[in-house]
Amino acid sequence: MDIEALTRLQFAVTTLYHYLFVPLSISLALFTAILQTAHLRHHARTGDDRYGRLSLLVGKLLMTTFAVGVVTGLVQEFQFGLSWSSFARFYGDVFGPTLAVEGMLAFFLEATFLGLWWFGRDRLPALVHLATIWIVALGTAISAFVILAANSFMQNPVAYTIDETTGRAELGSFSELLLNEVNLAAFPHTYAGAVMAGGALVMAVGVWHLLRRQYAEDTAEFAAFRTLSRFGAWFTLAGGALVAVSGDLLGKVITEVQPMKMAAAEALYRTTTSAPFSIFSYAPLGSDDPTFSIEVPGFLSFLAKGSFTAEVLGLKDLQDSYAAQFGAGDYVPWIPVAFWSFRLMIGVGMFAAFIALVHLWVTRGSKTLKIDPRLSQGLLWSVGVLPLLPLAANSFGWIFTETARQPWLVFGLFKTADGVSPGLSFAEVTASLVAFTLVYGALAYVWVKLAVRLVRKGLPDLPVPQREDTPDDEYAPSY
Numbered sequence: 202m203d204i205e206a207l208t209r210l211q212f213a214v215t216t217l218y219h220y221l222f223v224p225l226s227i228s229l230a231l232f233t234a235i236l237q238t239a240h241l242r243h244h245a246r247t248g249d250d251r252y253g254r255l256s257l258l259v260g261k262l263l264m265t266t267f268a269v270g271v272v273t274g275l276v277q278e279f280q281f282g283l284s285w286s287s288f289a290r291f292y293g294d295v296f297g298p299t300l301a302v303e304g305m306l307a308f309f310l311e312a313t314f315l316g317l318w319w320f321g322r323d324r325l326p327a328l329v330h331l332a333t334i335w336i337v338a339l340g341t342a343i344s345a346f347v348i349l350a351a352n353s354f355m356q357n358p359v360a361y362t363i364d365e366t367t368g369r370a371e372l373g374s375f376s377e378l379l380l381n382e383v384n385l386a387a388f389p390h391t392y393a394g395a396v397m398a399g400g401a402l403v404m405a406v407g408v409w410h411l412l413r414r415q416y417a418e419d420t421a422e423f424a425a426f427r428t429l430s431r432f433g434a435w436f437t438l439a440g441g442a443l444v445a446v447s448g449d450l451l452g453k454v455i456t457e458v459q460p461m462k463m464a465a466a467e468a469l470y471r472t473t474t475s476a477p478f479s480i481f482s483y484a485p486l487g488s489d490d491p492t493f494s495i496e497v498p499g500f501l502s503f504l505a506k507g508s509f510t511a512e513v514l515g516l517k518d519l520q521d522s523y524a525a526q527f528g529a530g531d532y533v534p535w536i537p538v539a540f541w542s543f544r545l546m547i548g549v550g551m552f553a554a555f556i557a558l559v560h561l562w563v564t565r566g567s568k569t570l571k572i573d574p575r576l577s578q579g580l581l582w583s584v585g586v587l588p589l590l591p592l593a594a595n596s597f598g599w600i601f602t603e604t605a606r607q608p609w610l611v612f613g614l615f616k617t618a619d620g621v622s623p624g625l626s627f628a629e630v631t632a633s634l635v636a637f638t639l640v641y642g643a644l645a646y647v648w649v650k651l652a653v654r655l656v657r658k659g660l661p662d663l664p665v666p667q668r669e670d671t672p673d674d675e676y677a678p679s680y
Contacts, residue, residue: 204630208284208621211634212277213603217596218641219277222270222648224595227345227392228399229263230311230338232436237331251425254660255432259403260318260334261661265651267315269644271307276637284630288610288620292354295361295372299351303344311340323664345395346379346388353384355611356602357458363614370614386454390447394550394598396440397591401553404433404560405587406656412584415659425660431564434557437591441554448547449504456505459612461519461532462605465539467501469515476501476513482540527613534607542601550594556587 202210236256243252278300281289289296317325318333325333354361360377361370372378407430410416416423456463469476478500499509506513516533523532610617 204625204627205618205621207627207630207634208625209617211284211630211637212280213600214634215273215277215280215637215641217599218645219270219273220595220599221592222266222273223345224391224395224398224592225266225402226263226270227341227395228397228436229259229266229402230315230334230341231396232399232403232432233260233263234331234334234338236432237334241327241331249421250663251421251428251660253663255425255429257322257661257663258406258429258655261655262402262652264315264319265648265655267311269648271312273641273644274307283633284622284625285620286622288615291369291615291620292611293369295354295370295378296351298372298375299347299378302347306340306344306347311337311344314340342392345391346384349387349391350379350381350384353381353387354378355609356387356455356606357381357383358611358614370611382454383451383458386447386451390444390451393440393443393447394591394595397437397444397550397553398440398588398595400433400436400438400440400557401591402433402588404430404437404557405584407431407433408560408587409584409656410659422660427564431561434560437557438554438561440591441550441557444550452504453507456513459606460514461516461523461534462539463501463505464514464516464519465534465536465605466543466601467513468536468540469501469513470517471515472512472518473515474502474512475499475510476505478504480544530608532608534605539601539605542597542604546594546597546601549590549597553587553590553594556590 233256236252236259240250240253240256244250281296314333314336318330318337321330321333358370359381360372360374362373363369364371407426407428410426411423411430416426452463464470467476467478468482475498477496477498480495480497482494482496502511502513503509505511516536520532524530606612608616608618610620
C-alpha cells in the first residue's frame with residue numbers, strides 16, 4: 202500500500218466513523234422536536250405525558266450522540282490540513298466558507314440551543330422551550346445542506362474560477378455553490394437516510410422494552426414504548442420511501458455529471474441500449490463479461506436516464522473519452538467496490554424498511570407483539586442489529602459516492618494523487634491511523650455504554666416546573 206492509498210484509508214476510517222453519528226444527530230433532533238410538540242398538544246387535552254417523557258428520552262440520546270459527533274467531526278476537518286494540504290491549498294477558497302458556516306451552526310447555534318433546551322425545560326415558557334429544540338433540528342438540516350454543498354463541488358465543480366497564477370480554485374458565488382444540482386438532489390437523499398437511521402434506533406428502543414415484558418399492557422410505560430416503536434417504524438418506512446425517490450433523482454443527475462460512476466455501479470463495460478441492472482453478478486478475475494448474472498432488463502437505463510430503452514455509456518468508451526480530454530491515465534474506478542457498495546446500499550436499506558413495515562403490520566390497531574417467550578429472548582439479542590442496518594446503508598452509499606469518483610478529488614479538475622501533503626511519511630500516516638482507530642474505538646464503547654444505560658433506565662420522569670417562590674438552591678432537577 203503506497204502513501205496515497207494509506208492516506209485515503211485513514212480519511213475513510215475517520216469519515217465513516219464520524220458519519221455514524223451525523224444521521225442520528227439530525228434525525229434525533231427532529232424526533233425530539235416532534236415528540237415535544239405532540240406532548241404540548243396531547244397533554245393539554247388528556248393529561249397523558251407519554252410524549253413528553255419520550256421526548257426527554259430521545260433528547261438524552263441526542264445529546265450523547267451530538268457530543269461524540271462534534272468531537273469526531275473536528276478530527277475529520279483537521280485532516281485537510283494535516284494529510285491533504287495540497288488539496289486544501291487548491292480547494293480552500295471554496296471549502297472555507299462552507300466550513301465556517303457549518304462551524305457557526307454546529308458550535309454556536311445547535312450547541313447553544315441544545316443547551317437551552319436541556320437546562321431550560323423547567324424554566325422557559327413552554328412555547329419558547331419548544332422553539333429551542335426546533336431551532337436545533339433546523340440547524341442540523343442547514344448544517345448538512347452546507348457541508349453537502351462542499352462535497353457536491355467535488356462531484357460536480359461549479360461557481361468557481363481557476364487563478365492562473367496560483368493554480369487555486371476561487372469561489373465565484375456562494376449561492377451557486379449551494380444550489381449545485383448535485384447538492385439539490387443529494388440533500389433530500391442524505392436527509393432521508395438520516396431519518397431512516399434515527400427511526401430504526403427509536404424503533405429498536407421501543408421493541409426492546411416490549412419484548413422484555415417488563416410492563417403490563419395496561420401501564421403507561423407499555424403504551425409509551427408501543428408508541429415509540431411505531432413512531433420509529435413509521436419514520437423508518439417513510440425515510441426509506443424518500444430515499445428511493447430521491448435516489449432515483451440523484452442517479453439521473455450523477456449520470457449527467459459523472460457518467461463513469463453510473464457505469465461503474467453496473468460494471469457496464471460496453472455502451473448499451475436498454476442496459477440491465479444486475480441484482481447479482483459474477484465475473485472471473487480479469488474478465489469484462491459475467492459468467493452468471495440475475496438481471497432486471499432495462500432498469501439501469503431507467504435509473505440513469507428515466508427510460509428503459511435509453512443508451513448508457515460503457516466504461517471502455519468513457520475511458521477513451523476521458524483519456525482524450527484529460528490526458529493519458531486510468532480513469533476507471535475500482536469496479537468491485539463500486540458494484541457491490543451500490544447494491545448493498547440499496548439492499549440493506551430496503552431490508553430495514555421491510556422490517557419497519559412488518560412491525561407496523563403486527564402492531565396495527567390495538568394489536569401488540571404476541572411472541573412466544575422463548576422466541577422473544579432470541580429477538581432481544583437481535584434488536585441491537587436493527588439500528589445498524591440504515592447506518593450500514595448510509596456508509597455503503599458514501600463508499601460508492603467517493604470511491605466511484607476516483608481518480609479524482611474534484612471531478613475533472615484535481616486528482617487524488619496530487620492532493621496528499623508533501624513530505625508526509627508512511628510511518629506518520631500509519632501511526633495516526635492506529636491512534637485514531639484506538640481513540641474512536643474507545644469513543645464507540647463509551648457511546649454504546651451511555652446509550653444502553655439510558656435505554657435500560659426506561660422512561661424518565663418529567664421535571665416539575667420551578668415555582669417562582671422556590672429558592673434556586675432548593676431546586677434539584679429530577680433528571
